[in-house]
Amino acid sequence: METVEEKLAAMREDLAERSGVLVAFSGGVDSGVVAAVAQDALGEDAVACTAKSETLPDAELDDARRVAEEIGVRHDIVEFSELDSPEFVANDGDRCYHCRTMRLGEMFGHAKELGIETVCDGTNASDPGEGHRPGLQAVEELNAYSPLLEHGITKEEVREIADRYDLSVADKPSMACLSSRIPTGLEVTEEKLTRVEKAERILREWGFSQFRVRDHDGLARIEVSQDELEVALDPDFVETVREHLSDLGFEHVTLDLHGYQTGSVSPADEAEEDDEPLVENVFETDYSALRSE
Incomplete structure (x- = not known):
């Protein structure tokens, strides 16, 4: 069984082989770790991007800015509105699918403007087993890359890695939109x-x-x-x-x-x-x- 050190090293090496990555960045512990490792591996070729909309609390946007500054990674903000989507507004069982599709769509659009091919998200190895998660379908359909999931890094291990990077959000509870x-x-x-x-x-x-x-x-x-x-x-x-x-x-x-x-x-x-x-x-x-x- 791989240790956390081995998983982290493999993830860092994986990201270092890419010409650049844009991280869908909420400022939470999962995306924070992805951004920190990407910055470690790629330096200026790593970008953290936060999508601002009506569903993102101002306090969470402030946290995202603060955590990006802790990491030292470039932090871009794009704006959109989920309320433009009738499917999202209807709030059926797939609301998270519609939300994640739009949010990641904004990330891919911004990455294209920057000439970046890889868009990463913070899905970790514990997420697929946590019940009704329609947002994960959007991640798969849009072909976003989930390095934590790819390298088998669980939520507990994410927090351990966040501690190693001295991220203030290492113990931050999850905060859905x-x-x-x-x-x-x-x-x-x-x-x-x-x-x-x-x-x-x-x-x-x-x-x-x-x-x-x-x-x-x-x-x-x-x-x-x-x-x-x-x-x-x-x-x-x-x-x-x-x-x-x-x-x-x-x-x-x-x-x-x-x-x-x-x-x-x-x-x-x-x-x-x-x-x-x-x-x-x-x-x-x-x-x-x-x-x-």
Whole structure:
């Protein structure tokens, strides 16, 4: 069995043999490692490229800029809108396929302008086994190159490599695009994306590390990691989040007692009735009134 050192060396050698690569760069740990290794192998012939759209939170774009600076890699930004696609807006079970197709399409277009033949993404060896992942189909159809997958580098190993490169995102939780907060079958709109982004900004400011605010057509379902549920029940947080999310247009604010779950609004999670999340309307309680009694 290959060691992490051997896999990393093979990946670096692989990329060094190319005339140049453009890395589809979100600023997360996977694309961060690909960009770092590409920069290590190719220097100025490596480019990290981030696609800016309505589904990318401003905080994530800021992270991408910061991580690119840490790596020392050239960082380009292209802009497009998934909302131009009726298939994406319809939000069926293949929303991620339509999104990834458009996003990678922008990468290939920019790579062509730069005279770069290879477009890399951050798919790792753990991704294919993680359930409903229609975005991977787009990667295959567009023939994007996934060096982490090609060299059998798992998510755990990606984080180990990120540590070796001293990347600040080595332990950063995965952060899917904002459209993943809207349940399958509900139309994706700019209004929903904006209020989800603003709602999650509040949780970020309170120090939560793993969280989502799911927009169930006016009902906000907050998910945080199991070890942060106690903080989510703090009366001061409850009052703050209830007030701010109501101001954003949410009619009801709830906390999912199952905690954070990836893909909890995707078709795969709707297959079994027993898998439906347990939702508690804890934020309907007026805690300020209770404290005054």
